[in-house]
Amino acid sequence: MEPTASKEPGPVRERRACLTEAYTCLRRGSCPSQRAHDVASAIFVGVCGGVSSGDRESCPPENHSEPTVELSCISMSLLEKISSALMSGSLPPAATLYHAEVLTGLQDMDLMLQLILHFQSNDQIISHLAAKSVSTCVFYQLHTSSTVCPVWQQKCVQAFYSSTPSPALDNCLWSITDVFKRLLQGGHQENIAKLLAAFDSSLMAICSKFLPEERSEALLCLDDVSRSRRWGTTLCLLLELLELLTASSVIYAADVCLQSQRITYTHSSALLTIIGGSSHYFVKKRALLLLKRAVLQKSGEDWALGEGLYIGPKDKHLLADMSTLAKSMLTAVATNWLQRVQVESSSFFGGTRHVRGKEGKADCVMLRALGLLLLKSLELYIQTPRGAAGVNSAFEVCGYLQSVWGFLRQGSLLRTEVTHCCCWLSLLFGEQDDDMMEAAKALFSIFLHHRLCSGLDDCSMLKAACVFGCNPHCHFLLLLQSISFDHSILLDFLISTETCFLEYFVRYLKYLRADWQGFTAACGKTSLLDRHLSLQQSPTALCGGDVLKVTNRDQDPYRSNACFQHTGAISSAAGFHLVEYDSSDESDTEEMEVSQGAPVASVSEKSRFSALDMKLQKLSDLTGILIEPNTTPHRRAEGPQVPVFLSEQTSCPNMAPVSGHVTCDTLASVVLCMSQLREVVKRLHTKKLFPYNPSSLLRLLEQL
Incomplete structure (x- = not known):
């Protein structure tokens, strides 16, 4: 120097x-x-x-x-x-x-x-x-x-009305976004209103240029975006500003309600055109994440905006705007929009890895956003007068579900074949707890709607639900299997405010009381899958694109006849365990089965049988179901038999017979997990250490 x-x-x-x-x-x-x-x-x-x-x-x-x-x-x-x-x-x-x-x-x-x-x-x-x-x-x-700088305001308004991509426009967008972010983080409500009033009309003008409502104009804008990276950069800056505007509409909806705060919803069709068009991939991804957070009412979550303030819709326009977004999404899907959506290779720290053939790794952030956006749109749709009633509405919703599952199956997006559609929930959202709970809640609402409108009996309804991937019993069991029936993880979910697990859990427990028979049937299906298939890789490989290795634990005739079998791989929730069950003394389904010519069990094997006996006995005490645990499926003729829950009287047509022993083991694991959860919640509540009053939750758990 x-x-x-x-x-x-x-x-x-x-x-x-x-x-x-x-x-x-x-x-x-x-x-x-x-x-x-x-x-x-x-x-x-x-x-x-x-x-x-x-x-x-x-x-x-x-x-x-x-x-x-x-x-x-x-x-x-x-x-x-x-x-x-x-x-x-x-x-x-x-x-x-x-x-x-x-x-x-x-x-x-x-x-x-x-x-x-x-x-x-x-x-x-x-x-x-x-x-x-x-x-x-x-x-x-x-x-x-409490005044807006007039020189800065004049420069930004002029740039917004001209809408010509340039460094000046980019810096105007960046500066107003930064000011907005600071105001939202600091809770400066009056100044937010002043800033919005100063730029409301000019923001509408620039959005009409970059996000035109007419499809033909939107396609012309896409051509400009695809030809020039300057347009792409400007559009990304505009999308970031729109997320802040959307966040302000949720946080301060009762006090501030301007047209610029509703742009994400009113121009959702143009945003979907961008996602399915030929623009830069980073622009598509940014637009998709904006729509996903808008439909979840979580805009600005990356900047910790409005933490704890999302207590429900307060804006009189919000419900209508959400319906507009859902309608735009479903209309796009009905016109084969999903076929135009491009999902590239996943990104890593050094950029994006481009490889040949089927070795590419799908971008799971895009896939999760697409899946969740469609599921939440369907959940909103069934709340409208048109989607709330009628058999046609029920099958229309199922058609949309088939569209999204078909999109996930095409090409090499996840590099795994799934025949039981309920597994898509944990396969796609297993690495993101908050998204998985939102998707599970949406699918549960869709299931209840289909059950109400379709006119099917309970058995046919559960069978159809598995075909369309919305059986809540399967989702709940796959969730429990993914956490190895660990009640402490469920406790974390109940205490955490980062997911909607509490709302989902209470709704499911209420439904479980009325459909215990369907639950036991689902226990048999998930037990069968878990019994015959195992994953050799971590769940991250599912979205990473690597081929999942599946091995047979034994050659069982049930596998070829199962209604919901997997030909290539199963979801992480169905096959991956935090604890290796082969070395667990509490729940070894596979090692408890003995052939007729097998030698006498060793001491360690006897201890495993004793552990199972205790679990089944506890299940019997809690449920009142007579269970005799001292036999195995291969030796039914030699002594008292275990009741088969999935008999011809209780199972759906075309469902393979499932070992009652395996079914009871899964059922015992579920009931034991719920019992342990009830005890720990009750103990914390007694000591006044639980963050809210869990009395209703405890009553539901006691009924299991």
Whole structure:
């Protein structure tokens, strides 16, 4: 640095020294030796120094020296640090007064106009630092005087109305997004209303340009986006701003309700056109995630906006807007929109790996977003008058489910073959608890709707539910198997606010009381799958695209006849266990089966039989079902037999006979897990350590 400093003119060296001292004192919380006016002047000249020759007419002639780009960067960084420090209140009183005087001097010098000139700079570092400085100063002015900076507002409104992709438009979008984010994170409700009112019409104008409602215009916009990366960057910045606007409509819906807050819903058709069009992949992904968070009412969750404030729809337009989004989604699916959606290889830290043939790994973020968006749209649709009643409505909903399962099967998206559609839930959402619970809740609502409207009997209904992948018993059992029937994990779900597990769990337990027979049938199906198939890889391989290796544990005639068998692999929930059951002393289904010619069981084997006897006895005590656990399926003729839950009287047509021993083992594991969960919840509630009143939940668990 020394040789460079020696070549600089005297005024430049003085300004550099002044700025360096001011920055050092700001970090220490002290006042520099120079006057506040001198520091303000050094910052102003440094900012003007980075202005291109064509824009220097508005800059005073005495400031047309040759300061370096580095000096400009230091000046803007110092300005941003001063504004942030004053906002945080971290400075001592004397330093606070001093630096507030510096900002007042800069406002008198009309610094904002000079900063905005940098918005159109081709130097990305300069333009970004200018946008950061502007947004911080605008936020500071809103906080101190509750007014929107007129120079900044005029520049942004002009850029939005012109809607011409350029560095200036990008920086305007970035700066207003940053100001909005700061306001939402700080809960500045009045200032949010002022900011929205200042930009409402101009935001509608730019969205009409980039997200036209007419399909033909949307396709023309897509052509521009696909030809120019500048358009793609601008559109991504606009989508980020839309997410913040959508978040504000949920958080402050009762006080602020403007057209710009509803753009995500009202222009959802255009967003779906972008997702299914020829635009850049990062644009499609950003648009899809925006729609997913909008339909879940979780916009802004990546920035921790409105944490704990999503207590339900308050805006009078929100229900209608959600219905509009659901209608747009279902209309798109009905027109083969899914066939146009492109899911590329998954990304990793170094970028995106492009490989040949079927070795590519599907982008599970896209797949989960697509699946959840469609499921939530169906859940919203069945709440409308048209979708609430009628056999046609029930089969229409099932047709949409078949569309999404067919989309997941096509090509090499997940590289596994699934014949039991209920497994798609855990296969697709198994790595994301919050999404899995939302999907399970949506599928449960769809199941209840189909059960109400289809007119089928219980047996036929459960069979149809498995065909369409919405049998709630299968989903619940696969969930329990994925956590190895560990009640402590369910307890974590009940306490956590990150998922909707409590709502889903209570609704399912209420339904379980009325359909215990269907539950035992599902226990037989999942037991059969778990008995014959095992995964050799972790669940991450499912969405990673690697071929899952499946091995037979024994050659059983039931496997070839099972109604819901897997020909290639099963979901992570059905086959992956946190505990290896082969080494577990509590639940070894496979090692408990003995052929007729087998030798006498060893001590360890006898202990396993004793463990099973205890589980079955406990199941008998809890349920009142007579269970005699002292036999195995292969030795039924030699003594008392275990009752077969899935007999011809209780099972659906075409369902293979399932060992009652296996069924009881699964059923015992479920009831034991629920009993343990009830006991620990009851104990915590007695000690007043449970975060809410679980009395209703305990009553439901006791009925098991």
